Amino acid sequence: MPQTTTRPTPAEAAPELDTPGRGGLRLHALRRSFGAVRAVDDVTLDVPAGRFVSFLGPSGCGKTTLLRLIAGLDRPNGGSVVLDDVNITDRPAPERDVGMVFQSLALFPHLDVRRNIGYGLRIRSTPRHEVTQRVEELLELVQLPGLGDRKVTKLSGGQRQRVAIARALARHPALFLLDEPMSALDANLRESLQVELRLLQQRLGITTIMVTHDQREAMTMSDVIVVLNEGRVEQVGPPLEVYRRPRTTFVARFMGTTNLLRGTAIDHHVVSIAGVPFDLGAERYRIPPGADVTLSVRPGDAELQVTAAADVTEPNSLHGTVTFVRDLGGTTECFVDCGLDEPVVVLGAARHIEGVHRGDPVRVRFAAETCTVVTD
Amino acid sequence: MVDVAPAPPEDLTDPVTEPLGPVPDPHADESSRPRMPWSARLLLAVPVAVLTVFFLGPFALMLRTSFYRRVQGGFYEPAFVLESWTRLTSEFYVDRTIFSILACAFVAAITVAVAFPFTWYLTRMRPRFQVPLLVLLLSALALSEVIVAFAWDLILGRSTGITNVLVWIGLMSEPRSYTPGFVALAIGLAYIAFPYCVLAFYPTLSRIDDELVEAATTLGAKRGAVFRTVVVPLGRTTLVAGFLLVFVFTLGSYIIAQVLGRPEHWTLSVFISDQAVFNSNIPFAAAIAIFLTVVSLVVVAITSRLARQEVAS
Amino acid sequence: MIARLPRTLIISFVMAFLVAPILVVFVASLNANQFLDFPIEQASTRWYQELFTDSQWRTAVSNSLTIAVASAAFAVALALPMAFVLHTWKPRLTQVFFALGVLPFMLPPVISAMGALVLWNEIGRIGRIENVIIAHGVFFSTIPLITISLALRDIDPSLDEAAMTLGASGRRRFATIILPLLVPSIVTGYVASFVLSLNEYIIAFMVAGFSVETLPIKIFNSLRYGFTPTIAAVSVVFTAISVLALSVLARLGGLEKLLGGSVTER
Numbered sequence: 001m002p003q004t005t006t007r008p009t010p011a012e013a014a015p016e017l018d019t020p021g022r023g024g025l026r027l028h029a030l031r032r033s034f035g036a037v038r039a040v041d042d043v044t045l046d047v048p049a050g051r052f053v054s055f056l057g058p059s060g061c062g063k064t065t066l067l068r069l070i071a072g073l074d075r076p077n078g079g080s081v082v083l084d085d086v087n088i089t090d091r092p093a094p095e096r097d098v099g100m101v102f103q104s105l106a107l108f109p110h111l112d113v114r115r116n117i118g119y120g121l122r123i124r125s126t127p128r129h130e131v132t133q134r135v136e137e138l139l140e141l142v143q144l145p146g147l148g149d150r151k152v153t154k155l156s157g158g159q160r161q162r163v164a165i166a167r168a169l170a171r172h173p174a175l176f177l178l179d180e181p182m183s184a185l186d187a188n189l190r191e192s193l194q195v196e197l198r199l200l201q202q203r204l205g206i207t208t209i210m211v212t213h214d215q216r217e218a219m220t221m222s223d224v225i226v227v228l229n230e231g232r233v234e235q236v237g238p239p240l241e242v243y244r245r246p247r248t249t250f251v252a253r254f255m256g257t258t259n260l261l262r263g264t265a266i267d268h269h270v271v272s273i274a275g276v277p278f279d280l281g282a283e284r285y286r287i288p289p290g291a292d293v294t295l296s297v298r299p300g301d302a303e304l305q306v307t308a309a310a311d312v313t314e315p316n317s318l319h320g321t322v323t324f325v326r327d328l329g330g331t332t333e334c335f336v337d338c339g340l341d342e343p344v345v346v347l348g349a350a351r352h353i354e355g356v357h358r359g360d361p362v363r364v365r366f367a368a369e370t371c372t373v374v375t376d
Numbered sequence: 377m378v379d380v381a382p383a384p385p386e387d388l389t390d391p392v393t394e395p396l397g398p399v400p401d402p403h404a405d406e407s408s409r410p411r412m413p414w415s416a417r418l419l420l421a422v423p424v425a426v427l428t429v430f431f432l433g434p435f436a437l438m439l440r441t442s443f444y445r446r447v448q449g450g451f452y453e454p455a456f457v458l459e460s461w462t463r464l465t466s467e468f469y470v471d472r473t474i475f476s477i478l479a480c481a482f483v484a485a486i487t488v489a490v491a492f493p494f495t496w497y498l499t500r501m502r503p504r505f506q507v508p509l510l511v512l513l514l515s516a517l518a519l520s521e522v523i524v525a526f527a528w529d530l531i532l533g534r535s536t537g538i539t540n541v542l543v544w545i546g547l548m549s550e551p552r553s554y555t556p557g558f559v560a561l562a563i564g565l566a567y568i569a570f571p572y573c574v575l576a577f578y579p580t581l582s583r584i585d586d587e588l589v590e591a592a593t594t595l596g597a598k599r600g601a602v603f604r605t606v607v608v609p610l611g612r613t614t615l616v617a618g619f620l621l622v623f624v625f626t627l628g629s630y631i632i633a634q635v636l637g638r639p640e641h642w643t644l645s646v647f648i649s650d651q652a653v654f655n656s657n658i659p660f661a662a663a664i665a666i667f668l669t670v671v672s673l674v675v676v677a678i679t680s681r682l683a684r685q686e687v688a689s
Numbered sequence: 690m691i692a693r694l695p696r697t698l699i700i701s702f703v704m705a706f707l708v709a710p711i712l713v714v715f716v717a718s719l720n721a722n723q724f725l726d727f728p729i730e731q732a733s734t735r736w737y738q739e740l741f742t743d744s745q746w747r748t749a750v751s752n753s754l755t756i757a758v759a760s761a762a763f764a765v766a767l768a769l770p771m772a773f774v775l776h777t778w779k780p781r782l783t784q785v786f787f788a789l790g791v792l793p794f795m796l797p798p799v800i801s802a803m804g805a806l807v808l809w810n811e812i813g814r815i816g817r818i819e820n821v822i823i824a825h826g827v828f829f830s831t832i833p834l835i836t837i838s839l840a841l842r843d844i845d846p847s848l849d850e851a852a853m854t855l856g857a858s859g860r861r862r863f864a865t866i867i868l869p870l871l872v873p874s875i876v877t878g879y880v881a882s883f884v885l886s887l888n889e890y891i892i893a894f895m896v897a898g899f900s901v902e903t904l905p906i907k908i909f910n911s912l913r914y915g916f917t918p919t920i921a922a923v924s925v926v927f928t929a930i931s932v933l934a935l936s937v938l939a940r941l942g943g944l945e946k947l948l949g950g951s952v953t954e955r
Contacts, residue, residue, distance in 0.1 A: 490703065599693075599696075
């Protein structure tokens with residue numbers, strides 16, 4: 001099995017898995033339309049157990065609809081939902097083994113914290129002492145000890161979110177679903193809770209799917225990102241891969257600022273951009289010569305050098321004039337006019353781009369391994 | 377199209393290329409509304425049945441009865457005669473109808489003219505002052521029509537009424553009775569209609585943002601102008617709805633007309649019960665009732681059409 | 690101050706206008722004399738005592754209370770399932786059903802009274818207190834229908850969905866989540882129907898007025914045939930009950946919100 005670690009995780013105790021291996025989800029050809037609008041258009045996806053997956057995309061891309069189909073809050077027009085090899089497509093939400101955190105958190109206002117968290121257990125007629133015990137466990141887990149008797153209307157935003165999480169996890173569900181859970185919180189709280197939630201998920205080893213429109217959030221928390229656009233899956237992969245190797249211009253743009261360089265293939269692995277040959281590496285691509293090609297290069301991967309040598313044609317680089325410099329403190333962003341449709345953006349550490357001013361002639365280098373071919 | 381060699385293998389989430397066993401296709405209906413289970417249908421059917429039997433049913437019965445022949449002694453026999461309906465078209469009843477409509481329109485006009493600005497002031501008050509006023513309003517609403525009639529009878533009567541106070545002050549030479557009479561009738565009707573009118577205006581007027589008023593004020597408008605140019609246009613639809621509400625409401629008033637009005641002031645409602653109970657002429661009473669229903673329905677229909685316009689705009 | 694003259698005038702006028710009858714009746718009820726003088730010469734509470742000792746008045750009060758308690762409950766019993774089903778499943782004929790529920794109250798009460806009279810004549814059971822209870826229940830069911838429907842609209846739909854994901858069936862969700870949140874609107878609907886039923890004359894009169902004497906009927910009859918300030922005393926007591934009930938509503942909080950206003954701090 002190839003290496004699965006994509007980013008370093010903080011040192012911690014071995015994960016306390018509720019039930020190892022439980023929570024494998026498979027979606028096949030899932031469809032959901034509302035009238036003429038195809039909210040979910042033929043989505044097929046395999047979510048292995050224990051992973052943190054983000055459904056990422058702009059509003060209206062169908063990510064929330066997809067989540068609701070998994071939760072059973074909505075029925076698909078076609079396709080199937082299979083959990084741990086059991087087809088649950090026809091099961092309504094109450095019969096599915098999921099725990100969900102809603103965007104509005106949906107805490108029951110007439111019940112206190114304890115009763116909110118224990119709701120799912122009481123529905124199942126769990127013996128009272130078990131319910132109490134489990135509620136206490138969960139309060140510890142989400143770091144809200146002693147708040148059991150508080151009315152939910154008297155809690156802060158962050159506290160309410162933790163109660164919502166505890167409630168969703170109370171019944172040891174196979175799937176943990178979150179619909180833009182941080183949207184009601186302010187920025188500071190959001191960032192610290194993102195880390196906490198990720199740590200919690202790793203500790204429990206529970207299969208988690210989170211819907212978000214914030215790519216930074218997705219990158220912070222996920223093992224895998226699923227980028228959705230207009231009801232379809234555009235790309236699936238670990239965060240850094242989706243960031244570094246986007247498959248389409250949509251994904252490239254959505255994951256952050258990027259340079260899109262359009263040109264024509266003059267060889268199987270060489271593309272001509274504004275007359276300059278860009279070698280992408282023979283082992284990476286095999287492109288039919290003459291085809292239209294678009295390359296995506298992240299601003300952070302491009303290199304800048306102040307030089308006046310405009311007539312020299314260097315492969316994998318463009319010559320241009322600086323039109324704008326943005327000082328961001330630790331980093332500097334330069335906009336360079338290289339004669340393309342849009343300015344080239346270069347992002348680098350401040351000390352590397354020191355002394356660059358508007359009007360300076362510069363050369364921007366794009367190393368082969370940082371160029372990704374994207375389709376439209 | 378670019379034909380690209382496959383990128384390095386992804387190990388974590390390969391899309392499944394073949395389905396796992398049979399793929400069911402649940403009802404392909406596009407509707408996003410859940411189906412209604414039978415228990416829900418039953419839950420709805422019972423109240424609807426009750427309403428049909430005890431509200432719609434009587435209408436059919438009334439219609440049928442209006443064509444029956446009235447028999448002396450308080451009974452009626454099945455028949456199909458038009459005497460009830462023709463009587464309704466006689467000059468007396470036409471006069472009564474016209475009077476009812478005009479009187480109620482008049483009362484509606486003055487009630488709305490006072491209630492609208494009053495409600496506007498009310499909605500601008502702080503809760504501390506608003507709530508007691510609202511309680512006062514609701515208390516007035518809670519007064520039985522009988523008690524209201526009785527009280528105004530006292531106030532406007534000769535021996536006990538307010539005219540005695542005026543005489544005592546010196547504004548009048550001797551006490552007078554205004555009841556029964558048109559003035560008393562109008563006052564009584566306005567009194568019972570007023571709280572409902574305020575309640576009808578309240579939602580719309582309370583929703584008018586303070587900032588709109590402030591904006592108008594900074595543009596130089598004084599209070600009166602603000603009211604004329606901001607509040608009235610925004611509340612226009614509610615204004616009309618309030619008028620119609622009072623109109624229908626007073627049209628249906630029975631006690632006030634009987635106690636505070638002379639027989640020439642009686643509204644159709646009075647005639648209905650008068651005919652039904654005291655003259656035992658059920659067919660005729662039924663005919664008047666149907667007629668009154670039609671008039672009211674027309675007015676209600678106009679009101680809801682206007683309300684829908686407001687929602688749409 | 691001058692600029693606010695219209696405001697002050699209108700508010701003072703309205704307040705005086707609204708209070709006048711209440712005040713007059715209250716004062717008249719304390720008159721020691723048999724007759725209806727105003728102003729009164731001597732105060733006494735004997736009419737209140739008579740109210741509680743006279744068996745006819747007591748029966749009338751008992752009838753009114755019985756009808757009010759029962760018909761308000763009946764009104765809520767009709768309105769609650771209707772409002773809930775229409776809100777949850779929105780069947781095709783929702784508008785029609787809702788119109789049916791709202792229509793009785795929109796039309797002049799004399800029409801409902803006439804209809805009920807004809808109906809019970811037809812059935813053959815006339816002059817019974819159940820007739821009045823049913824007629825009032827049907828007539829006033831509009832009020833809880835509206836209050837409960839509005840409350841249902843205000844409930845966050847995610848609450849029901851959250852309960853679904855926690856394993857609760859439709860019945861459990863209704864009992865544990867929806868119903869508790871509807872209690873304020875149910876109480877409001879009940880109290881409003883109760884008060885209106887207490888004070889209602891024409892339906893009670895036409896449906897069973899000669900055999901079941903409610904308080905408004907008795908007051909009205911007394912006005913015609915023989916007057917004592919007991920009537921004034923009755924009116925005061927009656928109004929006090931209604932005001933009390935409404936104050937409870939006001940205390941339940943958010944009176945402005947209840948009436949459909951927007952809740953903003955001024």
